[in-house]
Amino acid sequence: xxxxxxxxxxxxxxxxxxxxxxxxxxxxxxxxxxxxxxxxxxxxxxxxxxxxxxxxxxxxxxxxxxxxxxxxxxxxxxxxxxxxxxxxxxxxxxxxxxxxxxxxxxxxxxxxxxxxxxxxxxxxxxxxxxxxxxxxxxxxxxxxxxxxxxxxxxxxxxxxxxxxxxxxxxxxxxxxxxxxxxxxxxxxxxxxxxxxxxxxxxxx
Numbered sequence: 001x002x003x004x005x006x007x008x009x010x011x012x013x014x015x016x017x018x019x020x021x022x023x024x025x026x027x028x029x030x031x032x033x034x035x036x037x038x039x040x041x042x043x044x045x046x047x048x049x050x051x052x053x054x055x056x057x058x059x060x061x062x063x064x065x066x067x068x069x070x071x072x073x074x075x076x077x078x079x080x081x082x083x084x085x086x087x088x089x090x091x092x093x094x095x096x097x098x099x100x101x102x103x104x105x106x107x108x109x110x111x112x113x114x115x116x117x118x119x120x121x122x123x124x125x126x127x128x129x130x131x132x133x134x135x136x137x138x139x140x141x142x143x144x145x146x147x148x149x150x151x152x153x154x155x156x157x158x159x160x161x162x163x164x165x166x167x168x169x170x171x172x173x174x175x176x177x178x179x180x181x182x183x184x185x186x187x188x189x190x191x192x193x194x195x196x197x198x199x200x201x202x203x204x
Contacts, residue, residue, distance in 0.1 A: 042143035049190055049197040057171060057182030064178030080124035087124060098157050102137060105160040112167055116141045141194055150195030162186050163193040
Protein backbone atom coordinates (compact mmCIF):
# COMPACT_ATOMS: atom_id res chain seq x y z
CA UNK A 1 0.00 0.00 0.00
CA UNK A 2 1.41 3.35 -1.00
CA UNK A 3 2.49 5.76 1.70
CA UNK A 4 0.50 8.94 1.83
CA UNK A 5 1.23 12.40 3.17
CA UNK A 6 -1.48 13.48 5.53
CA UNK A 7 -1.58 16.48 7.83
CA UNK A 8 -0.86 15.63 11.43
CA UNK A 9 -3.87 17.59 12.58
CA UNK A 10 -6.06 15.59 10.25
CA UNK A 11 -4.87 12.47 12.03
CA UNK A 12 -6.26 13.79 15.30
CA UNK A 13 -9.48 15.06 13.77
CA UNK A 14 -10.32 11.92 11.81
CA UNK A 15 -8.89 9.03 13.80
CA UNK A 16 -10.44 9.96 17.09
CA UNK A 17 -8.74 13.02 18.50
CA UNK A 18 -11.89 15.10 18.26
CA UNK A 19 -15.14 13.88 19.74
CA UNK A 20 -18.11 15.91 18.71
CA UNK A 21 -21.52 16.13 17.21
CA UNK A 22 -23.61 18.61 15.54
CA UNK A 23 -27.04 19.68 14.86
CA UNK A 24 -27.96 21.17 11.53
CA UNK A 25 -31.24 20.86 9.76
CA UNK A 26 -29.36 18.39 7.82
CA UNK A 27 -27.36 17.88 4.82
CA UNK A 28 -27.30 14.24 5.06
CA UNK A 29 -30.78 14.76 5.47
CA UNK A 30 -34.15 14.90 6.92
CA UNK A 31 -35.73 11.67 8.17
CA UNK A 32 -36.52 9.10 5.50
CA UNK A 33 -40.15 9.19 4.44
CA UNK A 34 -42.34 6.60 6.14
CA UNK A 35 -43.23 5.13 2.75
CA UNK A 36 -39.60 4.37 1.91
CA UNK A 37 -38.01 0.99 2.55
CA UNK A 38 -36.75 1.79 6.02
CA UNK A 39 -35.21 -1.23 7.71
CA UNK A 40 -37.11 -1.79 10.98
CA UNK A 41 -35.47 -5.09 11.90
CA UNK A 42 -33.39 -4.04 14.89
CA UNK A 43 -33.86 -7.53 16.41
CA UNK A 44 -31.52 -9.09 13.83
CA UNK A 45 -28.99 -6.33 14.39
CA UNK A 46 -29.19 -6.84 18.15
CA UNK A 47 -28.53 -10.55 17.65
CA UNK A 48 -25.59 -9.89 15.35
CA UNK A 49 -24.11 -7.41 17.78
CA UNK A 50 -24.40 -9.99 20.55
CA UNK A 51 -22.65 -12.60 18.40
CA UNK A 52 -19.84 -10.18 17.56
CA UNK A 53 -19.35 -9.39 21.25
CA UNK A 54 -19.06 -13.08 22.11
CA UNK A 55 -16.55 -14.06 19.44
CA UNK A 56 -13.08 -13.01 18.33
CA UNK A 57 -12.08 -12.10 14.82
CA UNK A 58 -9.75 -14.79 13.48
CA UNK A 59 -8.78 -13.29 10.13
CA UNK A 60 -5.74 -11.20 9.29
CA UNK A 61 -6.04 -7.42 9.52
CA UNK A 62 -4.26 -5.18 7.02
CA UNK A 63 -2.00 -2.24 7.87
CA UNK A 64 -2.43 1.17 6.34
CA UNK A 65 -0.30 4.14 5.44
CA UNK A 66 2.75 4.70 7.63
CA UNK A 67 4.07 8.08 6.50
CA UNK A 68 2.52 11.42 7.39
CA UNK A 69 3.71 14.95 6.80
CA UNK A 70 2.91 17.38 9.66
CA UNK A 71 1.38 20.65 8.52
CA UNK A 72 -0.16 23.62 10.25
CA UNK A 73 -3.95 23.91 10.08
CA UNK A 74 -5.56 26.64 8.04
CA UNK A 75 -8.96 28.17 8.63
CA UNK A 76 -11.54 28.11 5.88
CA UNK A 77 -14.87 29.67 5.07
CA UNK A 78 -17.63 27.19 5.84
CA UNK A 79 -20.96 27.29 4.01
CA UNK A 80 -23.86 25.94 6.06
CA UNK A 81 -25.76 23.45 3.93
CA UNK A 82 -28.91 24.14 5.92
CA UNK A 83 -29.27 27.93 5.74
CA UNK A 84 -26.64 28.73 3.11
CA UNK A 85 -24.81 31.29 5.24
CA UNK A 86 -21.03 31.55 4.97
CA UNK A 87 -19.11 31.34 8.26
CA UNK A 88 -15.83 33.15 7.74
CA UNK A 89 -12.62 31.33 8.77
CA UNK A 90 -14.01 29.76 11.95
CA UNK A 91 -13.40 26.05 11.25
CA UNK A 92 -10.03 24.60 10.26
CA UNK A 93 -9.44 22.52 7.17
CA UNK A 94 -9.19 19.27 9.15
CA UNK A 95 -12.64 19.75 10.61
CA UNK A 96 -14.24 20.80 7.34
CA UNK A 97 -12.71 17.74 5.65
CA UNK A 98 -14.07 15.49 8.41
CA UNK A 99 -17.56 16.99 8.16
CA UNK A 100 -17.67 16.38 4.42
CA UNK A 101 -16.37 12.84 4.77
CA UNK A 102 -18.87 11.99 7.51
CA UNK A 103 -21.67 13.48 5.42
CA UNK A 104 -20.77 11.09 2.60
CA UNK A 105 -20.74 8.09 4.96
CA UNK A 106 -24.16 8.99 6.38
CA UNK A 107 -25.50 9.29 2.84
CA UNK A 108 -24.26 5.73 2.19
CA UNK A 109 -26.06 4.55 5.34
CA UNK A 110 -29.26 6.20 4.10
CA UNK A 111 -28.90 4.30 0.83
CA UNK A 112 -29.09 1.09 2.88
CA UNK A 113 -32.64 2.30 3.78
CA UNK A 114 -31.90 3.25 7.38
CA UNK A 115 -33.61 6.27 8.89
CA UNK A 116 -30.67 8.48 9.82
CA UNK A 117 -30.06 12.23 10.09
CA UNK A 118 -26.82 14.19 10.35
CA UNK A 119 -27.42 17.47 12.14
CA UNK A 120 -24.66 20.04 11.58
CA UNK A 121 -26.25 23.17 13.00
CA UNK A 122 -23.77 23.53 15.85
CA UNK A 123 -21.21 24.51 13.23
CA UNK A 124 -23.41 27.41 12.11
CA UNK A 125 -23.99 30.31 14.53
CA UNK A 126 -27.04 31.34 12.49
CA UNK A 127 -28.76 27.94 12.82
CA UNK A 128 -27.67 27.25 16.41
CA UNK A 129 -28.36 30.88 17.39
CA UNK A 130 -25.09 30.93 19.32
CA UNK A 131 -21.36 30.78 18.66
CA UNK A 132 -20.51 27.31 20.01
CA UNK A 133 -16.83 26.98 20.89
CA UNK A 134 -16.56 23.23 20.32
CA UNK A 135 -19.35 22.30 17.88
CA UNK A 136 -20.34 18.69 17.37
CA UNK A 137 -22.11 16.66 14.72
CA UNK A 138 -25.35 15.16 15.99
CA UNK A 139 -26.14 11.77 14.49
CA UNK A 140 -29.70 10.50 14.79
CA UNK A 141 -30.94 6.99 14.03
CA UNK A 142 -34.12 5.00 14.54
CA UNK A 143 -35.47 1.63 13.41
CA UNK A 144 -39.18 2.49 13.41
CA UNK A 145 -41.19 5.55 12.43
CA UNK A 146 -42.95 5.24 15.80
CA UNK A 147 -39.71 5.35 17.78
CA UNK A 148 -37.73 8.33 18.98
CA UNK A 149 -34.37 8.92 17.38
CA UNK A 150 -31.32 7.60 19.18
CA UNK A 151 -28.84 10.50 19.33
CA UNK A 152 -25.06 10.22 19.30
CA UNK A 153 -22.58 13.08 19.16
CA UNK A 154 -19.39 12.44 17.23
CA UNK A 155 -16.97 14.23 14.91
CA UNK A 156 -14.92 11.03 14.60
CA UNK A 157 -14.97 9.70 11.04
CA UNK A 158 -13.87 6.23 12.12
CA UNK A 159 -16.98 5.78 14.27
CA UNK A 160 -19.19 6.33 11.22
CA UNK A 161 -17.05 3.95 9.16
CA UNK A 162 -17.44 1.30 11.86
CA UNK A 163 -21.21 1.81 11.88
CA UNK A 164 -21.42 1.58 8.09
CA UNK A 165 -19.51 -1.71 8.12
CA UNK A 166 -21.84 -3.12 10.79
CA UNK A 167 -24.98 -2.14 8.90
CA UNK A 168 -23.43 -3.55 5.69
CA UNK A 169 -22.97 -6.92 7.42
CA UNK A 170 -19.17 -6.76 7.28
CA UNK A 171 -16.85 -8.04 9.99
CA UNK A 172 -14.13 -5.38 9.58
CA UNK A 173 -13.76 -1.78 8.49
CA UNK A 174 -10.92 0.38 7.18
CA UNK A 175 -10.25 3.58 9.09
CA UNK A 176 -9.31 6.84 7.36
CA UNK A 177 -5.68 5.69 7.05
CA UNK A 178 -6.60 2.26 5.66
CA UNK A 179 -5.88 0.38 8.88
CA UNK A 180 -8.28 -2.52 9.21
CA UNK A 181 -10.20 -3.10 12.45
CA UNK A 182 -12.50 -5.93 13.53
CA UNK A 183 -16.02 -5.02 14.59
CA UNK A 184 -15.65 -7.64 17.34
CA UNK A 185 -13.26 -5.26 19.10
CA UNK A 186 -15.40 -2.16 18.59
CA UNK A 187 -18.77 -3.11 20.06
CA UNK A 188 -18.85 0.05 22.18
CA UNK A 189 -18.77 2.23 19.06
CA UNK A 190 -21.74 0.37 17.54
CA UNK A 191 -23.63 0.67 20.82
CA UNK A 192 -22.95 4.40 20.93
CA UNK A 193 -24.01 5.07 17.36
CA UNK A 194 -27.13 2.84 17.25
CA UNK A 195 -28.37 2.56 20.82
CA UNK A 196 -28.44 -1.22 20.37
CA UNK A 197 -26.94 -3.78 22.75
CA UNK A 198 -27.49 -1.79 25.92
CA UNK A 199 -27.57 -5.00 27.97
CA UNK A 200 -24.35 -6.42 26.58
CA UNK A 201 -21.48 -6.74 29.02
CA UNK A 202 -18.20 -6.11 27.28
CA UNK A 203 -14.89 -7.17 28.77
CA UNK A 204 -12.26 -4.41 28.54
